[in-house]
Amino acid sequence: MKTPDKEEFTLSIYSENHVGLLNQITTVFTRRHINIESLTTSESAISGIHKFTVVVDATADNIEKLAKQIEKRIDVLKVFVFRADEIIHQEIALYKVSTSSLLGGNEIEKLVRQYGARILEITPEYTVIEKTGHKEETQELFEKLDPYGVSQFVRSGRIAITKTKKELLENYLKKLETDQTQLN
């Protein structure tokens, strides 16, 4: 049997804001041996509800099972699974270079302009450059800057927004309400 291809998926996981939830969620990944490529957590647009954005490489079949097992945790409200074309997503990267290398010529400045990056801070010693974009873009800039000496480089996890108009969770919460009245 041919093993099905892995694809990149972004999961938006909404939960109550309780201690220990991250652990509850990540153990589901661990059990299925799925490596987390990136993870971001924050409050969602709805107050009191937390949002985890997780990027993984997995098969479509596996991701469906994974999502259901996460959703099964009592304090998890809902899990939405997206392919890349269903979301707008960004990551932010910070690069630290020595200010002397910046002054040495206009190469770095050119790169900053060309990549739509910006300079966050300049001190006599170092300069911090910031770029938001997809991973490939921030990576490419890193490779271009590297010859001039990047002393630190960090990249955040992915954050994502769906292309549909409303926050999906709101629709879900509405549906919950109607289901509840149907059950009672």
Add this chain to the structure above:
Amino acid sequence: MEPQSQLLMKEKTNETRRMSGSEAVMQSLLKEGTSIIFGYPGGAIMPIYDALYNYHDQMHHVLTRHEQGAVHAAQGYARVTGKVGVCFATSGPGATNTVTGLADAMMDSTPLVVITGQVTSSLLGTDAFQETDVVGVTQPVTKWNYQVRKAEDIPAALARAFYIARSGRPGPVVVDITKDAQINELDFQYRPVKSIRSYTPESPIDFHQIEEAAKLINLSKKPLALIGQGIVLGNAEKELLDFLEKSGIPAAWTLLGLSAIPSSHPQNVGMLGMHGNYGPNIKTNEADLIIAIGMRFDDRVTGDLTRYATNAKVIHMEIDPAEINKNVHADVPVLGNVKKTLPLITGKITKNEHKDWLAEFEACFRIEYNRIIDKEIAPDDKGLRMGEVISKVSSAFNDDAVMVTDVGQHQMMSARYFRFKQTRSVVTSGGLGTMGFGVPAAMGAKLGAPERPVCVFVGDGGFQMTIQELGTIFQTKIPVKIVLLNNNFLGMVRQWQELFFDRRYASTELINPDFQTIAKGYHVPSVKVTERETLNDAIKQMVESEGPFLMEVLVEKEGNVFPMVPSGASVSDIRLE
């Protein structure tokens, strides 16, 4: 002592009352209808035990000999009653000793609330004496867990715990309460939880799915119903019978589905799985429709998934959405409680009999009877066999006892040869296969169903994993009947060594103690059977005994359980020898 607890009773009103966290635990348990607790004390839970002291006339506490025993006993209690089993354990080692029982209850969907004491909140995270991260340790083996650090949070946490444990697909819950929360005071008021925003215990019924399922059933020529514990958990036995009797569909049960319908029902075609019956296994790949009702397609049931139900469409009726398409693709998933969905389907199907199809199972049964069953329950050779003992014990109890088992060959034999008349007559460790489960689970079962005989079958290996619970049986006077099927081997592992490891019996032979002497030490009367001639008398003695009783039977050392679907093989490759 007692005047004080009477006072407490009188004060029971809806108004709030000032009390300690520990007393709030007791009051909350009363509100949830708890009348029995299985547990073991220790430093971090002493305030709760102190509060318990005032409630002895309303709450029976069973002091087990090990926390694992307490959890298994609570499981046995929950399985026969359908109520939530409740346990107490102290922090650290007390809590970690509950882990096996929690994992077992998680696998087998058994509702439990386990309350553990925890070190004082100011010491949390400091590696204090007997501090363990109980929430972290039990998280993967509980449906929900929670640490309470403030007395005033106790009622709400317990209300939530009970609601989660018993609703939807049931499961075990741990509430870890710090010592200061037990000691400090609160204004007690109890509000039972009726819903939780982030938790959907039952999906609403999708009538389109019902429609589709009924259509498939009406078209099917060779349908097979697979019945699991979901029937029992949903109290849907009557709804299942109505469905079966209108549809005429043959029904096979899983290990945990045993006793959901009577053994003698004409449409009952036996047990599924590795050591199940020949017919339901071999016919799985001939069926054109599988109707799975409250079961989860465990690998011990399906064997090789790529060669499972190859000719069938699948209807999967299930309360837990995560089970749909997990192992077997469902052509028609029917989400929800089977107690509600089954009658809707029954209402839409046409009456049928499936006589020829049922006759095929009958033919399979005759093959299995001649090749295996007859030799097992009525052997001509000298050695005693597990099957004959189990079958005779079943008859001696009029086929109406609660059967509890440990894990191993004797478990599979019990599942095959014991017979049932009413539901909730089986307590066995299915998903986790926990040796040591049997004896403590039987104690809980007997306390939950005191009016029914409770008989536990154990092996010589598993018996010794929780043998200390004979102390609980003695102290608490629990009249369970223990049948020890002694083959002086870790029999099930030995069978695999014989069949798949070239008879290399690595560490499976047991040199055993004199079990009768041990029983005597615990004041449990016993009899030992070494020859067939004395078996009937011994069984009679056991059945007629008033209190607890041990019947040890020396069975054939190298008996095997057949049929068998070897691990990883297809159900079609079931072996009769």
